[in-house]
Amino acid sequence: MSCYKETQRKTVHQVSTRTVMEDTVLSDKVGREYLLKKGSVAQLVIGVGHGMEEYWGDDVDEFKPERFLNQGARKGDAEEGPGSAKAMRTAFQPFGGGAHLCPGRAFAFAEMMAVMATLLLGYEVETLDGGEWKLPAFATRSVIDAVTKPAKHGEGFGVNIRRRQGWENVQWKYEA
Numbered sequence: 001m002s003c004y005k006e007t008q009r010k011t012v013h014q015v016s017t018r019t020v021m022e023d024t025v026l027s028d029k030v031g032r033e034y035l036l037k038k039g040s041v042a043q044l045v046i047g048v049g050h051g052m053e054e055y056w057g058d059d060v061d062e063f064k065p066e067r068f069l070n071q072g073a074r075k076g077d078a079e080e081g082p083g084s085a086k087a088m089r090t091a092f093q094p095f096g097g098g099a100h101l102c103p104g105r106a107f108a109f110a111e112m113m114a115v116m117a118t119l120l121l122g123y124e125v126e127t128l129d130g131g132e133w134k135l136p137a138f139a140t141r142s143v144i145d146a147v148t149k150p151a152k153h154g155e156g157f158g159v160n161i162r163r164r165q166g167w168e169n170v171q172w173k174y175e176a
């Protein structure tokens with residue numbers, strides 16, 4: 001679960017687009033005000049909050065699933081600031097929020113868990129040279145990328161997959 005969330009944090013870069021219905025003033029926590037004019041288009045880039053040190057701490061650039069461990073137990077924590085359960089909850093919006101919160105999120109989660117469980121149970125997955133797996137560098141992303149891609153189109157990032165011994169003839173069936 002924590003790997004799933006950390007992968008989303010590092011890769012989901014969706015943009016929510018809204019039309020401003022009325023002149024609206026937003027203020028930030030240092031008191032600066034921003035006027036959003038009626039009729040203009042506002043875009044909220046989810047990946048920005050996913051990469052801000054003030055929410056995640058100075059290890060924000062690392063792939064570190066442990067940060068999501070015990071999140072349920074930490075829910076009521078009074079602690080604030082970088083890396084706190086509260087800060088992470090505020091910044092972590094892979095499925096958007098509010099009226100347009102992704103209705104497919106449970107389905108997407110079930111699909112990903114099914115694929116991961118299948119791979120872990122039934123297959124051997126190895127790097128091309130048989131060595132340790134390393135997180136690839138990410139390509140520079142633009143605001144229109146929903147998901148961050150590996151640099152150089154994933155060059156050198158292949159894996160060998162084969163059926164695990166004893167699981168060669170297993171047929172997989174998924175029910176929801």
Ligand code: HEM
Pocket residue numbers: 012014015016017046093094095096097099100101102103104105107108
């Ligand atoms: C990991 C996979 C997915 C991610 C990261 C994701 C992310 C998002 C985000 C961020 C939004 C909000 C967009 C906005 O605020 O304008 C959204 C909306 C939406 N998603 Fe997903 N989504 C995923 C999978 C799915 C799946 C599997 C389905 C359908 C089976 C789906 C259907 C929708 C629909 C219909 C909306 C529009 C909801 C509305 O406007 O009220 N999504 N999604």
